[in-house]
Amino acid sequence: MAVDPSRKPRKPDVARGAKTSRSPWREQAESYFIHHRKVARDSASRLWQTPVASLMTWTVMGVALALPVALLLLLTSLQGVSSGWESGARVTAYMSLDANLEQTRKLADEIGADGRVAELELIDRDRALAEFRASSGLDDALDYLEENPLPHTLLITPEESARTADGVASLLMFIESMEGVERVQVDLGWLQRLNAMTDLLARAVWALAILLAAAVVLVIGNTVRLSIESRRDEILVAKLVGGTDGFVRRPFLYTGAWFGLGGGVVAWILLQLSLWWLSGPIERLAGLYSSDFSLSGLSFDGVFALIIAAMLLGWLGAWIAVKRHLDDIEPGEIAGG
């Protein structure tokens, strides 16, 4: 009276007489992997059999993936610019008005002797006024002033080793503490603006990336749904002869992953193409700004991560489709009458 045991004895009370499950564990595992390989190959060859449709899905996915990745690359390149900001940093120290030139020279020597200072330029108040007169066009107005309103100024370029945020901050403190120094300034305005912009851009890119990832999942989900519909009979029979949910799902999950693989590769190709196309103009532009800015492509790790992420998205899309639609296909209606 005993039903044969399950081949996968999940329930202890059905795992009696091992008539048909004599194959050892190793053989089971082996045929499991053989099955996986077969399903993977089968899913892939199904995609090849409809090359145009598959290529279109891959391209949709590739475009959707390439866009945020390209923006992310641009972002990292920009962040590269701002992390090199120290090369442009100069500290300006304004002396108090009552400090005379001699005092200032002494101070300049003292600061210049500090190990953290690479270069130091002293602009005395007369020269400052002359420069201001020349550049501001307030010539006449300045004539009304009884005395020169500008202080002596020191332009300090930090040593390379001190060109870190902390290094510059400590140098700033050091200079500020000197007697006769009224105010110290670091010209970081443009850098802060760039940083603010990259921050904003980063958020925008991530928001876009999430939206496009969702789009990819939906596209794959829909494609897999159609594939589920077209293989309805097969699913019914598999369920009838005792296929587990995992067994029935497997080919579709592989299909999703293969869509992801193709999409990732297309995205990578698109990125390389646009990089190649843009690199010339960017070099020229960077040259005009005398910057060594360059748009960096994807590293090997990056390509790998892109493709893995694409496969995961494809798999996720397939999983959602399978979850939603496979349960609807139950062999109930087969035995009619």
Place this chain on the structure above:
Amino acid sequence: MIEFRQVTKRYDSDHTALRQVNFHLDRGELAFLTGHSGAGKSTLLKLLMVMERPTAGEVVVGGQVLNRLPRRQIPYIRRHIGVVFQNHQLLFDRTVFDNVAMPLEVMGASPRDVGRRVRAALDKVGLLSKEKMNPLQLSGGEQQRVGIARAVVNKPPLLLADEPTGNLDPELSADIMNLFAQFSQVGVTVLIASHDLALINEMGRRTLTLDHGNLIAGGTPLQGGFRGR
């Protein structure tokens, strides 16, 4: 092997497919299930395959009470039940061999095993020479026999058939019935739903008769000689 204990299946409040059905089939027994269209034959088969659950009562297969079977266990039960359909449910995108191999594939048999057992099953139904053909190239009777090979390829202890001879001429039908008889001789419990009364009478086996969801004949094996109506 099979036991129905006071099984009732109600679909909607007004449609009752089975009413307190009681019967019991032994190992190796071959029985027919008959009745007018809509009498509940299909429902009874569906209950055995856990496509449906009874509203009341218990369905027991091989000592397992199916009512309480969790959903994820259903596939494992189905692996022990071979099913033959009137429209045979073959897949036309693959060969005869691959069709028959499906039950072995879902349970993860090794390729070596699959080859051996599929050929044994095809040999049994006399179609070994056609393993590489597409089922579309076969005649109706041959397609039905492929369906049978698929149902028995993993040697299930229970074989169900829903109108297996519905579309076949009498000669082919007799062939198919002989196959079922052979399986029952080696200990397989066979239950065949059919309304081909001529054929059933010819076989002279136990016959369960359903009428509007009531089991009106064949409920006990003592009446084994009971022939139709």
